[in-house]
Amino acid sequence: MMKKQSELYMEISTPVDFNFVECLVHLGRSSQENLYRVQNARVTKVLKLNNELVLFHMTPVKGALRLAFPLGAPTATNSELVRAYVEDWFDLQTDLQDFYAMAQIDSLLSTLVQQYRGLRVIGVPDLFEALVWAVMGQQINLTFAYTLKKRFVESYGESLIYEEERYWTFPSPEKIALLSVTDLRALQLTGRKAEYILGIALAMTNGTLSKEQLLQEQDMERSLLEIRGIGAWSANYVMMKCLHSQTAFPLADVGLHNALKVQLNMERKPTQVEITKFAEKWRGWEAYATFYLWRSLL
Numbered sequence: 634m635m636k637k638q639s640e641l642y643m644e645i646s647t648p649v650d651f652n653f654v655e656c657l658v659h660l661g662r663s664s665q666e667n668l669y670r671v672q673n674a675r676v677t678k679v680l681k682l683n684n685e686l687v688l689f690h691m692t693p694v695k696g697a698l699r700l701a702f703p704l705g706a707p708t709a710t711n712s713e714l715v716r717a718y719v720e721d722w723f724d725l726q727t728d729l730q731d732f733y734a735m736a737q738i739d740s741l742l743s744t745l746v747q748q749y750r751g752l753r754v755i756g757v758p759d760l761f762e763a764l765v766w767a768v769m770g771q772q773i774n775l776t777f778a779y780t781l782k783k784r785f786v787e788s789y790g791e792s793l794i795y796e797e798e799r800y801w802t803f804p805s806p807e808k809i810a811l812l813s814v815t816d817l818r819a820l821q822l823t824g825r826k827a828e829y830i831l832g833i834a835l836a837m838t839n840g841t842l843s844k845e846q847l848l849q850e851q852d853m854e855r856s857l858l859e860i861r862g863i864g865a866w867s868a869n870y871v872m873m874k875c876l877h878s879q880t881a882f883p884l885a886d887v888g889l890h891n892a893l894k895v896q897l898n899m900e901r902k903p904t905q906v907e908i909t910k911f912a913e914k915w916r917g918w919e920a921y922a923t924f925y926l927w928r929s930l931l
Contacts, residue, residue, distance in 0.1 A: 641706040644697040645719055650729045652751025653693040658931055659755045665779040667786055667801050679793060679800040680718060682711040686793050688800060689715060698723075704795065721758040724877065729753075732879075732918045736925070739914050741896055745925045754924045756874050760844040761837055762803045763875035764860070767867035768829045769822070775888075784820040809834035829862025836860070847876060854881075873920040882919035884908060892926035 647653075654674070661671045669678040676691040685708070690701045698719060707715065720726060733750070736742035757763040765785070770778040789804035789812075809830065817827035836842035842860065850856045853876055857868035865885065872881035883889065890902040893911070897903065903911070915922040 642699055642701040643712060643716065644694065644699050645716055645725070646697050647693075647723075647725060648728070650733070650751050651723075651725070651753065652749075653698070655749050655752040655928075656723060656755055659752070659928065662931055663775070663779045665776075665783045667783050668803060670798065670800070677795075677798075677800065679802055680715060681791060681802045681805075682707065682714045685711060686791065686802065687711055687715060688793060688795055691719065704793075718758050721877075722756050724753040724756055727753070727877065727879070729921070732921050735915065735918055736922070741893075741911060742915075742922060742925060745896075745929055749925055749928050752925065752928055754873065754877075754920060756877070758875065759803060760842075760847070760871075760875055761806045761809075761833065763871045764833050764863070764867075765803075765830055767870045768826055768833070768862050770870075771826070771864075771867065781820060781822060785817075785822075788820060806834040806837035810838045826862070832861050844875065853878060873923070879918055879920050880916075882912060882923060886923070888927050888930060889923055892929050896926065896929065 657671055657674065657676070660666075660669065660676065669676055674692065677688070678691070679686055679688045681687075687707045688702065688704050690703065692699050692701075700715065700719065706712070733746055736746040757766060766778075766782060769781045769785070773781075786801050786803060789808055790801045792799050792801045794800075812831065812834075814824055814827040814831065817830060818824055822830070833842070847853050847856055853872055854865075854868050857863050857871055858865070863871070866883050869881045869883040870886075872878035873883065884905055889908070893899075893908060894902045912919055912922065
């Protein structure tokens, strides 16, 4: 931790294959996003860590991301938690050399990796947030999913104001576990989705579900499918965005289908059987292949 012009900061090394500008394209895809703010190539976010709200700005510098703490330095413990969160958020620990070697000789991916090289799978490090987002997004369009998330966050998250802007944290499972189906239905969630979210919150609150437990499972997908409300698409989404499974493959994803339709110049969307055939060449890197195809739609 260093001091510069009365603003404390830290730097996190980034891999050679890292393109912050490309990552910002994904982060800036919705004007309704309220868990961070992107402005002039700077990301501002607040995290709740050990009962402390920690606000930070993130900007790229050569070979690193610089995190500045305009409200004062967090504790040493919380500084390391912020570092771990950012490394997780931008998947900085994954070596992409094998992915690029595969993609460069793949007829579908070769152009995409040239255009978007350095893009990382932008994750959702918090398991509760990832599961809730997956449930909210089931069978609705992305715009309405963001609307639901915004209402959820602003109803039950915590916030602080900095330079006349309000920054929000995602609600804790402990807080959501105390709510009722009626409370969540008031946000325009369906009764079934409200039940699913309450069940997930209760499981995380009582300790029967955690990110640490899932990461130790030999079959993460099977464990996720045992959670009420989590189907194959949701399980693979969470594996991809939260658990860093490179083989996660949300086969039924509409965005994936649309991207493949465009890339293959088809008049119809490909079938799941056809997609499975295409994906044989991506084995071991299905998550990154999917993420780069999603990027092609932005």
